[in-house]
Amino acid sequence: MTDTLDATSPFAGGIVGEARLRKEDPALLTGEAKFIDDLALPGSLWIACVRSPHAHARITSIDTSEALATEGVAAVYTGADLADAWAAPLPCAWPVTDDMKNPAHHPVAIDKANYAGDIVAVVVAESRYAAADGIEGVVVDYEPLDAVVDLADAESDRVVIHEDCGTNVSYDWALVPDPDAVDAAFADAVHHVTETYVHQRLIPAPMEPRGVAAVPSPHNGDMTLYSSTQIPHILKVMASLTLGLPEQKVRVIAPSVGGGFGCKLNVYAEEIICMALAGRHGVPVRWTETRTEAAGSTIQGRAQRQTIELAADADGRLTAVRATLLADMGAYLQLVTPGVPLLGAFLYHGLYDVPAYAFTCRSVFTNMTPTDAYRGAGRPEATYAIERAMDALAVAVGVGPDEIRSRNYIPTEKFPYDSPAGLIFDSGNYQPTLDRAKELVDWDGRRAEQADRRAAGSTKQLGVGISSYVEMCGLAPSRTLAALNYGAGGWESATVRILPTCKVQVVTGSTPHGQGHETCWSMIVADQLGVDPDDVEVLHSDTAISPLGMDTYGSRSLAVGGTALWMATEKVVDKARTIAAHMLEAAAEDLEFAGGVFSVKGSPDKEVPLAGVAFGAFTAHDLPDDVEPNLEAQVTFDPGNFVFPFGTHIAVVEVDEETGAVDLLDYAAVDDCGNQINPLIVQGQLHGGIVQGVAQALWEDAVYDADGQLRAANLADYLVPSAAECIDMKLDHTVTPSNSNPMGVKGIGEAGTIASTPAVMNAVVDALRPHGITDITMPASPMTVRRAIEVAGGGAS
Amino acid sequence: MIPAAVDYVRADSAEAAVAALGEHGDEAKLLAGGQSLVPLMKLRLATPTVLVDVGRAADLSGIAVDGDTVSVGALTTHSALEHSAELAAACPLLAHVASQVGDPAVRHRGTLGGSLAHADPASDLPAAVLALGGTLVATGPGGSREIAATDFFTGFLESALAVDEVLTEVRVPVSTGGWSYQKFNRRAQDWAIVGVVVAEGGAGVALVNMGSTPMRASGVESALAGGASAGDAAAVAADGTEPPTDNNADGAYREHLARVLTGRALAEAGVG
Numbered sequence A: 001m002t003d004t005l006d007a008t009s010p011f012a013g014g015i016v017g018e019a020r021l022r023k024e025d026p027a028l029l030t031g032e033a034k035f036i037d038d039l040a041l042p043g044s045l046w047i048a049c050v051r052s053p054h055a056h057a058r059i060t061s062i063d064t065s066e067a068l069a070t071e072g073v074a075a076v077y078t079g080a081d082l083a084d085a086w087a088a089p090l091p092c093a094w095p096v097t098d099d100m101k102n103p104a105h106h107p108v109a110i111d112k113a114n115y116a117g118d119i120v121a122v123v124v125a126e127s128r129y130a131a132a133d134g135i136e137g138v139v140v141d142y143e144p145l146d147a148v149v150d151l152a153d154a155e156s157d158r159v160v161i162h163e164d165c166g167t168n169v170s171y172d173w174a175l176v177p178d179p180d181a182v183d184a185a186f187a188d189a190v191h192h193v194t195e196t197y198v199h200q201r202l203i204p205a206p207m208e209p210r211g212v213a214a215v216p217s218p219h220n221g222d223m224t225l226y227s228s229t230q231i232p233h234i235l236k237v238m239a240s241l242t243l244g245l246p247e248q249k250v251r252v253i254a255p256s257v258g259g260g261f262g263c264k265l266n267v268y269a270e271e272i273i274c275m276a277l278a279g280r281h282g283v284p285v286r287w288t289e290t291r292t293e294a295a296g297s298t299i300q301g302r303a304q305r306q307t308i309e310l311a312a313d314a315d316g317r318l319t320a321v322r323a324t325l326l327a328d329m330g331a332y333l334q335l336v337t338p339g340v341p342l343l344g345a346f347l348y349h350g351l352y353d354v355p356a357y358a359f360t361c362r363s364v365f366t367n368m369t370p371t372d373a374y375r376g377a378g379r380p381e382a383t384y385a386i387e388r389a390m391d392a393l394a395v396a397v398g399v400g401p402d403e404i405r406s407r408n409y410i411p412t413e414k415f416p417y418d419s420p421a422g423l424i425f426d427s428g429n430y431q432p433t434l435d436r437a438k439e440l441v442d443w444d445g446r447r448a449e450q451a452d453r454r455a456a457g458s459t460k461q462l463g464v465g466i467s468s469y470v471e472m473c474g475l476a477p478s479r480t481l482a483a484l485n486y487g488a489g490g491w492e493s494a495t496v497r498i499l500p501t502c503k504v505q506v507v508t509g510s511t512p513h514g515q516g517h518e519t520c521w522s523m524i525v526a527d528q529l530g531v532d533p534d535d536v537e538v539l540h541s542d543t544a545i546s547p548l549g550m551d552t553y554g555s556r557s558l559a560v561g562g563t564a565l566w567m568a569t570e571k572v573v574d575k576a577r578t579i580a581a582h583m584l585e586a587a588a589e590d591l592e593f594a595g596g597v598f599s600v601k602g603s604p605d606k607e608v609p610l611a612g613v614a615f616g617a618f619t620a621h622d623l624p625d626d627v628e629p630n631l632e633a634q635v636t637f638d639p640g641n642f643v644f645p646f647g648t649h650i651a652v653v654e655v656d657e658e659t660g661a662v663d664l665l666d667y668a669a670v671d672d673c674g675n676q677i678n679p680l681i682v683q684g685q686l687h688g689g690i691v692q693g694v695a696q697a698l699w700e701d702a703v704y705d706a707d708g709q710l711r712a713a714n715l716a717d718y719l720v721p722s723a724a725e726c727i728d729m730k731l732d733h734t735v736t737p738s739n740s741n742p743m744g745v746k747g748i749g750e751a752g753t754i755a756s757t758p759a760v761m762n763a764v765v766d767a768l769r770p771h772g773i774t775d776i777t778m779p780a781s782p783m784t785v786r787r788a789i790e791v792a793g794g795g796a797s
Numbered sequence B: 001m002i003p004a005a006v007d008y009v010r011a012d013s014a015e016a017a018v019a020a021l022g023e024h025g026d027e028a029k030l031l032a033g034g035q036s037l038v039p040l041m042k043l044r045l046a047t048p049t050v051l052v053d054v055g056r057a058a059d060l061s062g063i064a065v066d067g068d069t070v071s072v073g074a075l076t077t078h079s080a081l082e083h084s085a086e087l088a089a090a091c092p093l094l095a096h097v098a099s100q101v102g103d104p105a106v107r108h109r110g111t112l113g114g115s116l117a118h119a120d121p122a123s124d125l126p127a128a129v130l131a132l133g134g135t136l137v138a139t140g141p142g143g144s145r146e147i148a149a150t151d152f153f154t155g156f157l158e159s160a161l162a163v164d165e166v167l168t169e170v171r172v173p174v175s176t177g178g179w180s181y182q183k184f185n186r187r188a189q190d191w192a193i194v195g196v197v198v199a200e201g202g203a204g205v206a207l208v209n210m211g212s213t214p215m216r217a218s219g220v221e222s223a224l225a226g227g228a229s230a231g232d233a234a235a236v237a238a239d240g241t242e243p244p245t246d247n248n249a250d251g252a253y254r255e256h257l258a259r260v261l262t263g264r265a266l267a268e269a270g271v272g
């Protein structure tokens, strides 16, 4: 392994850069951590949701009498009963175009259900069990309508789902900086590759499903919402607006959160319903999602059809990339649904130096669960398209997949790189990641083995697949978000507070749900202040404790929240320096701060430890004029640019041609996320991310039938891989610091997922290429692979 | 995922269980390891009003080899089968098939009797007991009776057991001849998309998930008995089956798998 910190890193000689066990883990591993369902809230009522069994149906009548007669049931509400409970429909914060169609999405549907799972009534009862009994007594009459589940069918407007929108097309969006240049490049192209790929729907499936507990304080109108969410801060604003509650009365707490992968970056009906009913009933109102609900009533991911065209010269050097997308929004627009394609829109040329670029996207409604951000959100789709197409180009040009990439990587000397889509890539050095990944999988050896097996006509063929990627994360410069019509900013906040005993409290607006913020944040502050990381407490996920925040998604925590923290710590050191200078009767500029001690340059005996300064700031007996008696600083950081992590992954697969089974034999990942604060956490993010991306390639598929019924609504039918399906991955890294932030860090939370899907699919197609097979629809299930071989005329039946 | 209310009775012996079933009629369900029944109850696809828990009936659990017969108590867990040295020596096929069921948690709770009584065509152990030519012992109000495994599976999730009968014992012959279990699935913990069991050098061949019940591949067995090559015998593995269609496989693909896996199983079992 190369070192984890670049020589230019602001950290040296401390613990940053070391692999350290996570502070969070003892509580999680011993079951001490409290998740939403662990909260003891005496006197609570529970809700259960009556959900439409039809994908598309008019609600003609609802009879709640039997439910009301069920033991333990306190109330039953229909959409009409609650129509005046909300001040606004559920929010979509990303109206990507001014004329985007956004149908009203009521927490409880009023006269029409638009996907199987749409809430049509709510039972309130004394226990979760009584509530579940109650929903069996709600009789809903439906008039079923034709369901729209196919994207082309949706686009045709054969059935218009939302009559008031007049069409199923939500929006058309384009990023074509120079159309003439693109046309000219394609006109002159020696090689013109056109590929079409489909991204199936995916279920995020965090280990902990969603859960909500709304706790009212009837005497003063306060409302505390506990939710298993990634975004307590955004949720506070949105819930206040949706319910018409005064925001200062609303507090949102995310207790321990068992994963999110983007699906908890949302404002959900159940959160709003529980708050509304807690207000009405004057007691806590709770809901815990079942696994079946988690499959069909929490947002899903991907669901796009893409066409990508590459123009290249005789040597295979790219001259233009043109990508066209048809994206499935599902039945409604959730919080950032329409923005997901835009997060990929800038990256369909990947990490290749391309002069001309065009991206267009059309988004349509269907009668399926709403889609939204899922780990990588837009960037996995973009990376998949370009990386699959690069393999097709390599075949067209007649060079290897490694060579075609090497010819096209953005040269290192071009950084910061002005991308054809209008971004500025901060830093990059791509070729070494390919070289190292090839070494790790023994590229030449595998190629030779592949040739041998082909020559021998083996029924088990080898495939090797490369995926090089760059992604944009560290969301996001607020001005860029404004240009994309996003409804909020991309800053993050941190407070660093040195307590009288020289212990440290850190308050972060970034909301962890598995990432390990407590560990990394304390390592950073420990190095900066010269204190023990165990003396640093990281407070988060409660809007009363951490009032300012933009939460966790888009691999932003370290690059944005961590930067705010770093800056706040610098600021607190500056204040401590002023006090120390006063104590030492020296000028602040003459002080050095190292190992937690201020000393006067050149007079080593004149020194005061940070602990002395902290106590001095507390007693305030002798502070300089104009210095307030505290040792605390807050910084809100708005990044000037995204960060652009990159790398190369290589997958080696074996395809059993008789059964169609694909077996992952080897996997190497060489990633560059700049300086690494804690390489153990980087590796953990990669391990999980890679498996999640491999899962899209090989296993996971939220299949809907023609009637809009989800046919994978449990973990027996929806194939989330387990440890048994994982292999030992070979991880390595390079370190190319970002210049977008002072720590030189880049995000790594989504990189694994972004890179791995195309690596595996390129490997599968590589194994099957002798049959003339150029694409396999994901997931590459045994039946799909075997069928492809049969259709291609290979393999005895 | 929230089961309906249910009463709970514990039966410490087969007789007590039979009595409890007699008392509560067909509203009652026996609870063994709960690995099939409880998921169905949580989805409210099964809504018994009384559970008769035989999980602690010690006399119904254990493995004994007597002469050329292996007797296994119905409450013996998959894990106990998997780890029994005695079984590994007397009937390695059964021990191996048990090790292929679900995941360790499931194998620690799930029982051989439960797996057979549930009569799921996708389950592993019923096919193994069929291929081995096993005999099941059921105890009812009138005493015990023996049922040949081939007569036990009567329909989808249906068996020859009467509502007031308890499966108490499973007997299989000592069997150390060539054997194989080819379980084809996409994740380690999953049911077989298709499975093929070969016992005793091809004397018994059974199929998993190829129809509405666990079934013997009688075409393969008689082909082999008639001297056919393994390849020719495997070619008829899917004949007469009506395999189901689901997300993983349609009928035609299952038939293809049955042929491929039968060929592999026969090869592994050393059938020429």
Ligand SMILES: Cc1cc2nc3c(=O)[nH]c(=O)nc-3n(C[C@H](O)[C@H](O)[C@H](O)COP(=O)(O)OP(=O)(O)OC[C@H]3O[C@@H](n4cnc5c(N)ncnc54)[C@H](O)[C@@H]3O)c2cc1C
Pocket (backbone or CB within 6 Å): B029, B030, B031, B032, B033, B034, B035, B036, B037, B038, B039, B074, B075, B100, B101, B102, B103, B106, B109, B110, B111, B112, B113, B114, B115, B116, B117, B118, B122, B123, B124, B125, B161, B165, B166, B167, B168, B189, B190, B191, B192
């Ligand atoms: C995640 C998961 C994965 C699984 N994977 C597999 C797999 O790969 N292969 C596989 O074969 N199985 C699999 N199973 C099912 C498992 O093998 C069950 O253990 C088995 O099917 C039932 O055994 P049990 O003791 O748990 O029975 P229970 O669930 O307690 O009972 C099942 C049925 O049998 C009846 N019953 C139980 N015992 C008796 C008895 N002694 N007499 C009469 N009736 C009885 C019950 O009334 C009930 O109707 C899986 C289960 C789970 C939860």
